[in-house]
Amino acid sequence: MPRLDDQRAETGEMRTSTRDLGELRRRMRAWLAGRLAGASRVSVSELTRPSGNGLSSETLFFTASWAEGSGEREVECVARMAPAAEAVPVFPEYDLGKQFEVMRLARERAGVPAPRTLWFEPDPAALGSPFFVMEQEKGDVPPDLVPYTFEGWLVDASPADLRRLQTETVRILARLHDAPVRPEELAFLRPGHPGDSALRRHVNEQRAYYEWAHGSLRIPVLEDAFAWLDDNWPRSTGQDVISWGDARIGNVMYRDFTPVAVLDWEMAAAGPREIDLAWMIFLHRFFQDVTVIMGLPGLPAFMTREDVCEQYRSMSGHTPRDMEFYEMYAALRHGIIMARVWHRRIHFGELEMPDDPNDLVMHRAAIESMLDGRYWD
Structure with a gap:
């Protein structure tokens, strides 16, 4: 182990x-x-x-x-x-x-x-x-390295404190998505790629990003995920809202388990609410899966899909839909980014190119289990 x-x-x-x-x-x-x-x-x-x-x-x-x-x-x-x-x-x-x-x-x-x-x-x-x-704000940010699920103030927190942190973080999304903005005020956030909806433009932008990030190198597990999205496209995507884009607790600063600063907005866009919800749920699951592989308990009852979606529904009145689709999309987006990060580390001599391009994606097993349906069992 x-x-x-x-x-x-x-x-x-x-x-x-x-x-x-x-x-x-x-x-x-x-x-x-x-x-x-x-x-x-x-x-x-x-x-x-x-x-x-x-x-x-x-x-x-x-x-x-x-x-x-x-x-x-x-x-x-x-x-x-x-x-x-x-x-x-x-x-x-x-x-x-x-x-x-x-x-x-x-x-x-x-x-x-x-x-x-x-x-x-x-x-x-x-x-x-x-x-x-x-x-500048002052507070605590759940770390990525070493992941907050391994050790530290969140692992040591009481169930009540963890609950408060989750509730108030989900509330950020509800408030952001319900912001009183006119459609024309979202124009600067709409992806410039073609498509008949904000979601289609968002996904097409990610296709272009994949091509830019990896050039002629093909990463089959990511291309299979794109194909899965096309085969499982939602019938309706609802209204466009301000999408934070990188909606996860590692981009929030907390004091007393309450958000005091919401950070990192470079992935912001206009799109369906579920893009942010699925990203928040998947990114915690990503760290939790790594933690389990390491033989540690982590935070298995924290940020679960059922709990987060119910909290969001009660705060916003919107019932999240097609979450399997959006979780696959989150895993795909994260995979493109992480493979690009691996390329950076190769460039700086920190890692070597793996024999199998799929291994550039740290969570390839999660995407593969989504592709065959095991992930949601």
Whole structure:
């Protein structure tokens, strides 16, 4: 049986940036001094990067301070940048303006605790790529490495605390999806790929992403999943809503098991509610399955499909439909991303190319069991 120490080594810290922090700090201070018209004594602390979660946009922590009129301001900040091309990005493009706008919309219209947005800079000249700055929050984030199902504050939590965390996290989705927005306000979130519905455009965008991420390399288990989706397409997909896209507890910051910041909006889109629900359910199941393989109990009664869907129905009035379809779609999307992450690690000499391309997908067994129906037994 694999050991926990082996898992730590296998999922050790991955290279996520090629940029020099000292140079970024100098350029950030110069940019901020120009942005804060009329301010004086502008300073930026040393920049740091978070450990643990995050393989897409580059994240930087710093404190900005300046004099304004007769007063002093000091703000703890987080900057999100598109990754440098030489860092082998996970995604083909990083629309920082879209992220900035959807966070504002989620906070102001839906009452979702997205971080307070401060500044957006579309010009790459300032730091080398577009970026935005938001206020920093304090709290606990369930880690991916080592997974929160292995050890730590969630595994040690009482059933009541776990229940509160799940309930309040599902409430985020209910509030976001019920946000009072007009259809035209969702235009910037609609995928630009062809299709007769938001779901069809969403899936076609994922097909294009698969082709970009892996080029001429064919990954049969992912292509079989695409074919399964076509064969099991929902009859109706309902209304389009703001879809967070990366809706999972590893992208939420908590205090006292209550969400205080909803993070990572780069996968946001317009689409059916079930996209977010299935992603939240599947991503926990993914970590739970890994935990069971390691011989640990994990959190088997947490974030189950039946429980999450019932909570969501009671909060929103919407009964989730076709969840097997959306869970397969979640597994497929996650598979494309994880295979791209493996390619990054090959590029940086951290892993080797497996003999079987399907092994690029860490959870291939889960997708295979979905394809033959065993996953939902």
